[in-house]
Amino acid sequence: MSAIDVIGTKVGEVNNNGVHTFLNKLSNAAPDTKIKVRVARMWDTLNITKKKEIISTDMVLIDEKVFINEIANCIHATIPRRFSPSLKKVLQEGKIYVISHFEVSKNKEKYAVVENNPSMLSFYGDAIVTEEGSDDNTIPRYIFEFVNFNDLIKRCGKEVLADVIGFIIDVDPIEEKTTVNGKVDMLSLHLGDGSGNVLKVTLWDDYAPMFNQKLIDQMHATPKPNVAIFTSTLVKQYQGNCELYVSSSRSTTIYINIDTPEVADLILSSKGKNSVLKTTETLSLTNVDVKTISELLSMAVSGVYQGDVVYNCVATVDDILLKNGLYYVSCPHCRKTVSSTETDFNCEHCTKKVDYPKIRYRLELQVNDSTESTIFVLFAEVAEQLAQLKLDDLTPDLENQTGRDSDLPKQLQHIIGSKHIFQVKLSSYFERRGVQSFTAHKILKPVVKIEKEDNIATACSSSSGSLTIEIPDLPKKRRKLILHSNKSGDKDQNEDVEDLED
Incomplete structure (x- = not known):
């Protein structure tokens, strides 16, 4: 033998x-x-x-x-x-x-x-x-057959399963969907692999509330990124869309923040250059600083606030308004809108001639939540973060824009239907000819958010008080996993914009 x-x-x-x-x-x-x-x-x-x-x-x-x-x-x-x-x-x-x-x-x-x-x-x-009566740790506690995000394309539409691991970027509320087997719960989230790739994960039926509960139970109570593992997932592709995603199967198991070499290696790799988690942001949302659109409008109209009070608002983008364009011409020093003559540009704020004005993003978003709708205006770096595209890369398409009747550039169409947490100062409220708007000074994304009892809460919240978690900050431009186929502005509001946070 x-x-x-x-x-x-x-x-x-x-x-x-x-x-x-x-x-x-x-x-x-x-x-x-x-x-x-x-x-x-x-x-x-x-x-x-x-x-x-x-x-x-x-x-x-x-x-x-x-x-x-x-x-x-x-x-x-x-x-x-x-x-x-x-x-x-x-x-x-x-x-x-x-x-x-x-x-x-x-x-x-x-x-x-x-x-x-x-x-x-x-x-x-x-x-x-x-x-066995004793455990000498010669047999590891966990074992997985992980597939790199970039290799998932080889499994798309095939009768194979894949284990995936990544940082939790964002989590959407549970939705009820109608399928051939009746109404079931569905939850979507995104994972980052530390190399700039982002993968959407869709969890069905019992896996949706199971994930939420695991996240609440096992989330780091101290500032630290949260890592999730999903086993035996199915690799799929959206109809008419090149984006890949993975979906839970009957054999899927969910792990969050477990002690494995793979989790440790992922956290270590995030410290390198070009990592999704190159920088981190601490986010703590409570019932005090989260407001609905209806509440924001009510406080702004009534003037019931003091100073530059800031609130976070969870909203979905319904449309990008094109009447006033997608950019503005600004002073390179103060970022305010410049005025133009036949030969010159002038900054009224700096009271001087501007030889080389700078073109910056200005996106007007029609947004809504379950209570009301309004307009959030995003400028410069904040708009670029949402667009995931530098304005210079969009310039060829912008040259063909003629205002009200122009079509939204394809590079920005992914924004429609997306949900984010916008940071809004009530002092930025602007009303003109019955149109109400706010300036969104920051997008708090990624963020983990959960809907409970019709109130917006977060996984940072607990009955014992507010917990603070460290959430990976997305780069201004991220890559999606795709399956390749052979087939004039409101000057008043612009001038009210303070220096934006980088």
Whole structure:
């Protein structure tokens, strides 16, 4: 009998001395083969068309030979529904067991939970399970088969699954969607990989509230980025859109801020140049500083505020208004609008001639929430952050803009329908000819936000008080994962703008 020396432990084919077989050597295993494994993760696979009846209880098992040629040495094991209640009493996620009397079969050809093992296991009523009394940490607690964001394109539309990991950038409230199986909950969020790539994740049905609860329970109470892992996701593409996203499957498991080398490596990599998390921003939202649009308008009209009080407002962009254009001509020193003559530009604020005026963004956004709608005006760097595009790159399209009847440039169309937290000063309120607007001085994004009992709350909030979390700050321009195919301004308001924060 041959033996393999791994980490000081001899492991080979099963014999009378109780030697265990590695998980990658089970294809020709003897009937009395024993394995020594940790239950890395465990879940119930449900039949969503039959009132969520349990089809099976499934697990990913890992042994002490963690990597073979950089491939995870793990295996998918399943317990049919009939035997699930009894075996779940003796099997627990995270613990180590010696298991024998199981069936070895060929791994699934479609939607395999573990890709890099040709076999899978089935446990029945005669399975013998013995818990190990001690844990010497030779078998890691977790195992994943992560796919880089840039490699997901190879899996789009195919019958394969993918484990993904990333920093939580933003989380949308749960929505109710109508599907072929009836009305179900749906939640969307975005992950960053630390290299400038952003991936949308869509969670369905029970996974939506499950994620929210895990985020509240496991979010860092001190300023620190939050890292999420989603296993066994499906890679998809929006119809008529090149953007990729991943969606939960029946085998998905969610982890937030767990202690693994991959999480540690991701945080470490974020410290490099060009990282999504190159800088961070501490955000603490409470019921005091979050206002609805209706509340903002009411306070602004009535004048019930003092000084430059600032509020945060969660709003969705309905439209980008083009009547006054997408930019303004400004003084390079004070950022105010300059006036022009036939030959010169002049800054009335600086009281001097401007030889080289600067073109800056000016976006008028028609926004709404559940209470009211209004206009938020964004200037310069704030508008560029939202556009994810430098104004110079948009200039060729702007040359064709003629005002009211112009079409919105394609590079800005992604803004329509997006939701953000805008920071607004009540003193920036402006009303002219019945049109009301505010200047948004900052966009607090990314942000984790949750809707509860019809009130806007955040994952920073708890019954014991406001928690502060550190949230990665997006670069001004980010890359989406795509599937390639062969196929005149309001001068009054501009002049009221103070120096914008960079």
